[in-house]
Amino acid sequence: MAKYVEVPVGPQHPALHEPIMLRVKLDGEVVEGVDIVTGYNHRGVEKLGEKNSWVRDIYIFSRICGICNAVHAQTYTQGVEKLMGVEPPPRAKYIRTIVMELERIHSHMLINAVMAEAIGFDTLFMLIMRDRERVMHLKEIITGQRVHADIHIIGGVKRDLKPETAEKVLRVLDYIEARLKHYKKVFEEDYTIRKRLEDVGKISKQEALKHSLVGPVLRASGVPSDVRVDDPYSAYDELKPNIVVRHEGDSLARMLLRWDEALESVRLIRAAIKNMPKGNPVPKAIKRAAGKGEVFSRVEAPRGELIYHIVSTGGPKPYRIKVRTPSFNNIVNSGFAYIGERLADVPVILTSFDPCISCTERVLVVDEKKGLRKWVPFMALSRGEIRVA
Amino acid sequence: MREVISNIFSRPATIQYPREPAAVSSEYRGLHYPDLNKCIGCSLCMVDCPANAIKMVKLPPDYTNPKNPRGIYPVVDYGKCVFCYQCVFVCPVKAYITSNKFDMADYVTHNSQALSLKTIRKGDKG
Numbered sequence: 001m002a003k004y005v006e007v008p009v010g011p012q013h014p015a016l017h018e019p020i021m022l023r024v025k026l027d028g029e030v031v032e033g034v035d036i037v038t039g040y041n042h043r044g045v046e047k048l049g050e051k052n053s054w055v056r057d058i059y060i061f062s063r064i065c066g067i068c069n070a071v072h073a074q075t076y077t078q079g080v081e082k083l084m085g086v087e088p089p090p091r092a093k094y095i096r097t098i099v100m101e102l103e104r105i106h107s108h109m110l111i112n113a114v115m116a117e118a119i120g121f122d123t124l125f126m127l128i129m130r131d132r133e134r135v136m137h138l139k140e141i142i143t144g145q146r147v148h149a150d151i152h153i154i155g156g157v158k159r160d161l162k163p164e165t166a167e168k169v170l171r172v173l174d175y176i177e178a179r180l181k182h183y184k185k186v187f188e189e190d191y192t193i194r195k196r197l198e199d200v201g202k203i204s205k206q207e208a209l210k211h212s213l214v215g216p217v218l219r220a221s222g223v224p225s226d227v228r229v230d231d232p233y234s235a236y237d238e239l240k241p242n243i244v245v246r247h248e249g250d251s252l253a254r255m256l257l258r259w260d261e262a263l264e265s266v267r268l269i270r271a272a273i274k275n276m277p278k279g280n281p282v283p284k285a286i287k288r289a290a291g292k293g294e295v296f297s298r299v300e301a302p303r304g305e306l307i308y309h310i311v312s313t314g315g316p317k318p319y320r321i322k323v324r325t326p327s328f329n330n331i332v333n334s335g336f337a338y339i340g341e342r343l344a345d346v347p348v349i350l351t352s353f354d355p356c357i358s359c360t361e362r363v364l365v366v367d368e369k370k371g372l373r374k375w376v377p378f379m380a381l382s383r384g385e386i387r388v389a
Numbered sequence: 390m391r392e393v394i395s396n397i398f399s400r401p402a403t404i405q406y407p408r409e410p411a412a413v414s415s416e417y418r419g420l421h422y423p424d425l426n427k428c429i430g431c432s433l434c435m436v437d438c439p440a441n442a443i444k445m446v447k448l449p450p451d452y453t454n455p456k457n458p459r460g461i462y463p464v465v466d467y468g469k470c471v472f473c474y475q476c477v478f479v480c481p482v483k484a485y486i487t488s489n490k491f492d493m494a495d496y497v498t499h500n501s502q503a504l505s506l507k508t509i510r511k512g513d514k515g
Contacts, residue, residue, distance in 0.1 A: 052439065059439035059473045130402045137414070144418035150473040158478050165416075286479070 004032055009346060011040045020331065020355065024338070024346055031346065034338045036331060049321045054080055055286060057318065058152055061308075064323065065356055066147055067107045070099045071301040073152040076321075078233055079297030079310045080154055083290045090235070092156040092281035094272050097235040098169070099142060099149050101265040101272070105176065106135040107302035108258040108265075111354045112183065115255055118351045119196040124186065131179045134172055141165050155283035166273045177266045184259035187252070197252035201337045201349035204249055211333040214326045215304020217353055220257045221249040227300035239271050251352035258354075289316050301326055303354050327356040417489035418472045422501035423463050424508045425454065427484035430461040434476035434485075442469035443476060446502070452509050456482075465501040467493050 004025040011019040019040035025033040045064055049057045062073035074096060081088065088096075113128035136146040142165060143149040151157045187193055203213070208221040218225055224243045228236045244260040246253040294311040304326030311320040330353045338349055404411065413419070423434075425448070435443040445461040448454070463476070477485040486508070493499055 053437075055437050055475070055479075056439040059471065059475065063471075127396075133402070141414050141416050144416050144474065145472065148471075148473070150418075150475075153478065158474065 007343065011037075018355065020350075022338075022346060022350070024343060026343055029342050029344075031338045031341050031343060034335045034346075036335055038332065046321055046323060050318060053316050054084075054288060054290060054318065055154065057321070058154070059150060061321070061323070062148065062150060062152070065325070067110065067356065068103060068301045068303065068306070069147065070096070070103050070143075070149040070151065071299055071306060072323075073149070074100060074234065075297050075299040075306050075308045076310070077152045077154060078299070079295045079308050080290065082295045082297065083293055083310060083312055084154065084287045086155040086287055088156045088283075089279050089281050090277040091160075091279045093235040094276045095142075095157045095159075095161050095281055096152065097239065098161070098269050098272050099139065099151055100234070101269045102135055102139050102142070103149070104265045104302045105180075105262045106132050106139070107354075108262045109135065109180075109183075111351065112187070112255055112258060115197075115348070115351045116193075118347050119193065121190075121192065124183075128183060131176065134176060138169050138172055141168060153283065154286050157281050160281055161273075161276070166276075170270065170273060173266055173269060177263065180259060180262050180266065184256065184263070187255055187259065194252065196345075196348060197255060197352070198250060200251045200341060200345050201352060202248075202250045203334075203337050207336065208249070211336065212329055213304075213333060214329050215301070215354075216254055216257050216261065217330050217334075218304070219244060220246045220253040222247040225305075227298050227305050231298060233299060235272060238275065239268050241268055251348055254352045254354075290314065290318075303327055303356060304330060325356070327354070331355050411491075413489050413491055415489055417491065418474050419488050420467070420490040420493060421472075421474070421477055421485050421487045422465065422504040422508075423480075423484045424486050425452070425457075425462055425484075425505050426508060427482050428454075428457060428462050429482055429484075430457045430459040431481060432461070432463070433479050433481065434463050437475045437479050439473060439475065440469045440471045442466045442471075449506065449509075462505060463501075464505070467499040467501070 004027055007024045007026055009022040009024055011021045021037040021040070023035035023037060024031055025035075045060065049060055052060060058073055058077060061076045062069040064072050109128050109132040113125045113132065116122075116124035116128065139149060140146045142161060143151045143159065151159060203217070203221050205222045208218050208223060213221075214225075222245060224245045226241070226243045227233070228241045229243055242264055244257055244264060246257045246260075290312045292312060292314045294309065297308045297310065299306050306326055307324040309320075309322040309324075310318055313319045331350075334353055338346055341349065430445070432445050435445055443463045443465055446464050448457065448460045448462055453460070465476070474487070477487055
């Protein structure tokens with residue numbers, strides 16, 4: 001029987017930015033298996049959503065994730081709008097789309113910067129983060145805050161887009177587009193980056209489909225799947241985004257695909273501002289009660305397909321809201337991608353999946369006896385019911 | 390290489406924050422407080438606040454507003470507030486005065502009571 005060395009990577013580890021644990025089983029330097037342990041960031045958001053009203057929940061669910069907050073708000077709001085039978089005005093749909101695409105650009109810039117840092121290229125990290133700040137500033141002048149957009153409301157948006165703001169957005173986008181092209185070239189041509197990323201963590205088309213991976217990870221393996229095209233929401237049915245697909249399936253393909261998607265987002269924002277319909281996007285009154293029923297709402301977040309299942313029994317509060325985030329599929333199901341790689345490549349592969357732990361962890365790992373390991377509910381541990389030998 | 394040279398001669402991208410003022414746009418959602426001359430005490434902002442940061446309190450005894458029959462007004466606890474501006478949005482009489490002030494971190498807790506009460510005196514004088 002082969003003997004392994006087990007190396008715990010995380011939950012607090014210099015190579016990782018968020019609390020997740022990878023139990024890496026090593027045979028020499030080669031990874032033989034990875035156990036992915038989650039549950040360090042549980043906050044009980046879904047239960048909190050059941051106790052608050054439909055309007056309050058927009059803000060509660062947009063705070064599941066800092067980076068993709070407008071996308072969470074969009075998924076929730078479009079589900080609730082369907083449930084209540086409210087149709088937002090077309091101008092509101094365009095403004096929502098602009099905010100979500102800005103979010104996609106800065107999210108993809110962030111993970112590429114983090115990847116540059118993970119492979120030891122700190123200068124590139126600083127440069128990308130400097131230019132990302134310009135995108136954050138655009139979000140601030142449109143919505144009012146750098147990070148939390150909070151622009152969605154049932155039946156529209158909370159702020160109109162002023163013409164001078166739209167002009168400024170277009171001006172800054174010219175700069176952003178040039179920089180995005182530059183960084184893409186750096187990732188394509190730099191010898192060190194290619195050495196670290198090429199053929200690392202390769203996922204074939206069949207594997208990606210079998211393990212139900214979503215988003216850029218799936219598209220980098222050659223599967224053209226994008227909710228913006230497959231099931232258009234907001235203004236995407238008129239803007240017609242192009243699906244970016246790459247066929248290599250390795251870490252480099254995943255990072256390059258994100259640069260291409262950011263460039264596509266720049267095109268979409270320009271088209272949205274150009275074709276923006278006139279009218280008042282701000283609703284005069286908010287509907288506060290929903291009838292009986294359940295809806296299923298899905299949106300393409302920067303990390304992949306985000307799904308909300310909203311159940312209502314009528315009245316001012318939701319009965320149950322289930323959130324399935326893209327990182328949940330991409331992190332928990334991707335253990336197979338590490339096998340056969342070196343230990344030093346583990347953080348690189350994890351970063352190339354764009355993990356968002358605060359998105360993922362709304363579930364608690366309940367006790368399960370596996371050999372010597374015991375996973376127990378967090379509350380039981382804190383009450384002192386379980387003694388650790 | 391061109392990148393290096395252009396960055397040597399460019400301005401620093403960061404600012405020395407407490408010594409220099411941070412560049413915050415006028416659109417920023419910052420400190421906000423209700424104007425008591427406009428507030429009608431309808432409590433909608435309290436109902437919608439996702440952070441439970443708003444409490445309704447009684448108006449001072451020496452001030453009465455015919456538009457505010459219940460005699461109550463909202464007080465925002467800035468320690469709890471998440472600055473989503475739902476209260477500003479939902480207010481039927483647009484009573485909230487907004488600003489882009491953001492530096493509110495302090496050792497003591499802040500709320501909007503003193504700022505709101507100032508608006509009364511302004512109204513009385515004018």
